[in-house]
Amino acid sequence: GAVVSQHPSWVICKSGTSVKIECRSLDFQATTMFWYRQFPKQSLMLMATSNEGSKATYEQGVEKDKFLINHASLTLSTLTVTSAHPEDSSFYICSARPDRATEAFFGQGTRLTVV
Amino acid sequence: DAKTTQPPSMDCAEGRAANLPCNHSTISGNEYVYWYRQIHSQGPQYIIHGLKNNETNEMASLIITEDRKSSTLILPHATLRDTAVYYCIVSPRGGGFKTIFGAGTRLFVKA
Numbered sequence: 001g002a003v004v005s006q007h008p009s010w011v012i013c014k015s016g017t018s019v020k021i022e023c024r025s026l027d028f029q030a031t032t033m034f035w036y037r038q039f040p041k042q043s044l045m046l047m048a049t050s051n052e053g054s055k056a057t058y059e060q061g062v063e064k065d066k067f068l069i070n071h072a073s074l075t076l077s078t079l080t081v082t083s084a085h086p087e088d089s090s091f092y093i094c095s096a097r098p099d100r101a102t103e104a105f106f107g108q109g110t111r112l113t114v115v
Numbered sequence: 116d117a118k119t120t121q122p123p124s125m126d127c128a129e130g131r132a133a134n135l136p137c138n139h140s141t142i143s144g145n146e147y148v149y150w151y152r153q154i155h156s157q158g159p160q161y162i163i164h165g166l167k168n169n170e171t172n173e174m175a176s177l178i179i180t181e182d183r184k185s186s187t188l189i190l191p192h193a194t195l196r197d198t199a200v201y202y203c204i205v206s207p208r209g210g211g212f213k214t215i216f217g218a219g220t221r222l223f224v225k226a
Contacts, residue, residue: 001161032211043202044159044216093158095214103149104214106158 002028004096006107013114018082021110023094029074030096035067038091038109050077084114118142119203124221127197133190135220137203140184145207148179149214150188152199159202159216162188193224 003026013019023033031052036044048069049057056069066088068080077096081088091111097104120138127133139148147166151159163170163177165186170177176189190197202219206212 004158006158034213036216043200043218044153046213046215049213091156095158097212097214099211102147102164102208103161104151104159105161106151109156109158111156 001103002026002096002098002101002105004094004105004107006092006094006110008110009108010111011113013084013112015085015114016083018080019084019112021079021081021092021094021112023077023079023096023107025075025096025098025105028096028098028101030077030098031074033071033077033094033096034104035069035077035079036093036095038093044093047079081112084112086114088112089114118205118215119217121201121203121217121220123218124223126223126225127190127193129195129224129226130192133193133197133222133224135188135190135201135203135222136185137188138185139203139205142183142205143207146205147208148177148183148186149204149206150175150177151202151204151214152197153202153219154196154199162201193222195224195226198222198224 007022033050035047050071052071071077093109095106149164150162153159165177179186200219
């Protein structure tokens, strides 16, 4: 099946700093990618839809100025958590689905810890 | 909002079949039933999908009722490695469609 890769797998940052998470589709092109956040013992919550060459679409309640999304190519989307605070500590997951595929493919996730 | 309802948790003995139910009574005609699972601290993994016919692959079988309002995922011989959260999701096909997760079913496979 198709492969979606995230980097880094885990990151620790200080409060007030920004951290960038990359999501790559390794063997297919993705005009659309999706970003999720997952808190412990909870389900995945969709944060935003990343659109290649245009602005991301954010779900209700997600601050677009805090979670910057850039989808500069058909194989790469990035999520930047700006001015991170401890409450932003979470498991961030991206996904993409090739247009001709039926299923979505997910990255392995990035565990962010803000100290 | 998620369009599916699943039991929060289930137990299964190792080697036995695990039958995970899902209710999707508001499913639309163009929506497929997808099943994913998430093993602890990993990204979700695709298992199987179907539109209206029963489906089987190397991982599982999917039984969809004739009215398409519910389905059952069957793991024929559960192993300890099948312990995970299983998500039933309805969605149209295509790269632009969102995958919205509900609470899922936490399956514990016991030795």
